Amino acid sequence: MEWTLAWRLFKRELKQGQLLLIILALTLAVLSVTGLARVSERLQVAINGQASKFIAADRIINSPVPVDETILKQAQILGLKLSRNLQFNSMVYSGDAFQLVTVRAVDNAYPLKGKIELKNGATDTMPTKGTLWYESRLGALLDQPKTVELGNSQFILGAVINRLPDAGFNIFASAPLVLMRLDDVAATGVIQPGSRVTYLYQFAGNSPQLQAFETYAKPLLSSSQRWVDTQSGDSPIASAVKRAERFLLLSSLMGIALACAAIGIAAQRYCQRHYDVVAMVKTFGASAKQIRILFGTHLLLVTVAGVVFGLLGGLLLDATITLALPSDIAAYAAPLGRPLMLGIATGFISAFMFSAYPLLRLLDIPPLRVLQRQLEGSSIGMWLHLSLSLIAMGLLGWLYSRSLALTLTVIASVVLLGLMLGLMGMLLIRMGQTVGMKTSNPFALALAGLRRRAKQNALQLVGFSSALVLLLTILALRQDLLNEWQKQLPENAPNYFLVNIAPEEVKPLQHFLQQHEINATDIYPVIRGRLNAINGEEVITPEQQDQGQRGRLGISRELNLTWRNAVPPNNQILEGHFNQAKDDVSVESGVAERLGIALGDRLSFVIDNQNVTVKVASIRSVQWETMQPNFFMIFTEQALSPFAYTSMASFHLNDGQKKVVLALIRQFPTVSIIDVGAIIAQLKGIISQVSLALTLVLILVVMASALVMVAQTEAGMATRQRELAVLRTFGAPGRLLKWATALEFALLGCIAGLLAAVVTEFSIWILKTQVFDLRVYAHWLWWWGAPASGALLVALLGLWRCRRLLNKSCSDLLRLE
Known part of the structure; x- marks a missing residue:
């Protein structure tokens, strides 16, 4: 009988518009949350899809030793695409001429994302057996030979590479790049036990496959093996993507908060409208159970209606927005299940959690209100309302963002x-x-x-x-x-980098840039050095740590060091003061945090087989995405002037000024010019x-x-x-x-x-x-x-x-x- 009465009252109040506001609030709440989730996930997939072209894959395992084959087999079981790469330095010879090169040896699956850009256009093919693809400056350095020797093998120089999709922004890697087939490496004999080789394992697949593989593989990796994705910091857009995803998550959380507020307001208004009804029904002898069934049924029916209409509206909103998106974004398909489940959860959790207190007050209305309309029942339980509201927001926020912070x-x-x-x-x-x-x-x-x-x-x-x-x-x-x-x-923004500038070429180069009205950055001296000790404690590489050696963990490669008399652009001092004493050094905040370096610490470097000890005078932040020269360590000129150095700079050229590059090459043939315009x-x-x-x-x-x-x-x-x-x-x-x-x-x-x-x-x-x-x-x-x-x-x-x-x-x- 109670259910029949509840249904009859529901239909009557629906016709009179009593329930329309709360249905509308629920519908728009679920619509906005579902729409935000669907659009946000589509945009995140699109952004990460485009960003993955910078690393030629969705995920990468970077390792100094071969990865356990069981990990790779698990990737194949999960349906991921796999590409195996090697990267190492070696010498190539042509007659009496020789040149240090960076070798990328890849299999037929490379690249999993993006394309190789050759001089005559992008390609999906790979070098044929016995052929090297190479950067154009290698040909100039070796006087344009047709063949070169690499180890025990001779190779034909084939196509000229403009850019690899995962070439990155490492302008310090001044050695020309060559691309070869992975199955040609063994015949060269250049890789021997103890050789410094980087093993790159690239993976591509959909989100569930990648998530499952990450959960399986990451705990099995050693400290010297790195898991790389578009947000790992190895990609030049890592910061942009991270901030964009945080913004999308925050916006969606804001949408959830607004939706919950709308539902709470609508539920409170609905209950206030029925104070007189409850008082009258209680006067006629209705029990508390009957009243709970009556309004509980109303709430359930309203919630179901709001969720259904909201889900349909959210899908329609997503379809409408997708039509307005550029084709390269709309082409990415985001999973549908999570936005739908989030919409359903938002509707039911917010409807019941935010309606609990108004309903409690409604059920507590005294029958005497029939005579005294100012009576509204007990207000005890406000703490419960606040607690339920915060729990609901926290639960929905965590379900959506999966970020507790x-x-x-x-x-x-x-x-x-x-x-x-x-x-x-x-x-x-x-x-x-x-x-x-x-x-x-x-x-x-x-x-x-x-x-x-x-x-x-x-x-x-x-x-x-x-x-x-x-x-x-x-x-x-x-x-x-x-x-x-x-x-x-x-x-x-600078689209050309100049590296390997000899000291005697600095002033002529500055004059050349001024003469051609080229807006260039400062010219920075570059000296290679290795961090040897921190406060007298010898540092070790991650590889040495894996082998059981004890010591303070350091950096496994040589660093590019420079000196400056003032703080460089796009750098900000966070602690201390910039270099004032002869033995001062300024350290980038990320490296300082990773190595546990603080103000006043003594750092020892090995530079050109000599020990140099300096004191940390400042910690600074660096904007790495500015396409300008940046460094982990900045010394004083007095500390580094005894050592031989080359310099580097960057500048911007418009499309109509490309001939200036040819003039610069002719006047400064030993300076390496790196084009990062693409x-x-x-x-x-x-x-x-x-x-x-x-x-x-x-x-x-x-x-x-x-x-x-x-x-x-x-x-x-x-x-x-x-x-x-x-x-x-x-x-x-x-x-x-x-x-x-x-x-x-x-x-x-x-x-x-x-x-x-x-x-x-x-x-x-x-x-x-x-x-x-x-x-x-x-x-x-x-x-x-x-x-x-x-x-x-x-x-x-x-x-x-x-x-x-x-x-x-x-x-x-x-x-x-």
Whole structure:
């Protein structure tokens, strides 16, 4: 009987529109979360798919020794594509001429992502047996031979390589590159026991395959073997991709927070509307069990309807946005299961967790309310409401982002936001208590309305401010990320590097660059050295550690060292002072953290078979993505001047200035020129796709913010209807009421905007320092722009929602009541 009554009441209230708001809130909540998840995952797949071309694969195992074959067999069992590569240095000979080269020996599966770019265009083929593909400068260095000797074998010089997809940005690798077949290596005899060889195992597959393989393989790798992906730091776009994915996750968490707020507001409004119904049903003898079944059934039916409509809307939203995406992004398919499951979880978890407290208050309504409508039952359990709300947000946030740090950051911001907005909102609204009730002045009437509905307006203020805070946060982070990437890759970013500049060629080269009006970076001296000890403790390589040797872990290769009298561009001192004493050295923060180096430590280097000991005077951060020369260690000139050195620089050339390169080669034949223009173009393509992703996600968050504002405005309509009826009865003209309503909403919006500016500045500071590692600065425009925009937006929204009530006569309003 209870179920039948619940169904009948559900149909009646559905026809009357009583349940439409909560269904709409649930539908739009699930739609926004599903849409955000679907679009975000598609964009993440696309961004990582494009980024994987920089490493010619989805994942790489980089090892100084052959990897255990059982690991590779597991990759094949999981269905991953595999390519085996070797990389080593060797000498090639042509007659009496010889040259050190970097050899890449690859199998037929290489590259798994991207293409090899030859002088005559991209290709999918590989060198034939007994043939080397080579960089053009090798031919110039050896006087354009047709064949060369490598070890015990002779090779034909075939196609000229412009670029390999995973060539990277290592401009210090000045040795020309040659590409050969992997099965030609054995005949050369160049690889002997103890030879320094890098084994590269490249893998490609879909996300589940890669995740399963990573879970299996990573624990089996030694400390000298590295797991490489687009976010490992080996890729030049690692920082951009990491920040973009964090932004997408944060935006989705913001969308979940907004959706939960909309559902909570709608559920509270629904329960408030049924206080009289519960009181009346209790008067007629209904038991607590019957009432629970009645409204529990309503909640379940509403949740199911909202989830179904939301999932359909989310898929439609994804399809619509996909049509607007560039074809190279839309071609990537993201898994559908997780967005659907997240949408379902969002609907059910938020509906029940955020509706628990309003339902408890509804069930606690006393029968005496039939006679005394001001009775609303017990308010005990607010702590339960807050706890359930935070648990729901935390659970949904973790399910979506799978990042505990990001989820806790958002929850902490939400808690602080709620406390500040609640306290400040009540304080500002209570300031209107001394204003009279005169109906001749619309401004005074608006302030009086704020005073009469102080508690309700405080809740509305929280809703409006929350939406504005989240919107401003996403807008600011999007703009700051784009500005950060634009600074890293401006229009005149260096696209040529000059290396192996002899000391006597520095001044003539500077004159050449000035003569041709080329905007170049400073010329940096480069000296090779190996870190030997830290505070007298000898350092060992990861390979030596695997062999059981004891010592402080260091770096397994020689470092490129330089000297400077001032802090280089794109470097920032984090601790200490830049080199002042002769034996000072400045250390990059990442290396300092990895090796446990602190200010005052003594570092010993072996340079040209001589020991050099220096003191760490500063720790600095470096923007590695700027396409300019950067170094781990920067010395003073006095410390390195006794050693022989070469120099390097970078500069930018427009397409119309390419002839300058030929002139530079003729005048400075010993200087190596490295063209990275193609890499910059590919990197800019990735950044443009990330920019599109940020814009699309911003649009979705704007939609979710509008949902919260609409739901919050709807929450006060019943009280406003009664007040309008009373004011109409006492003769208040319609023009006065319209102005008073507009001003009341404008004041709410203005206060909400001011509070939003304050809280957003604090939230942005947390996110930039703890999550995104961005520069922190004040957004002064917000301090007047946010209140003005909030006043205009909320006033228009309030007038639009109240238009039907404001246009009705007194008798019509009383009949509605």
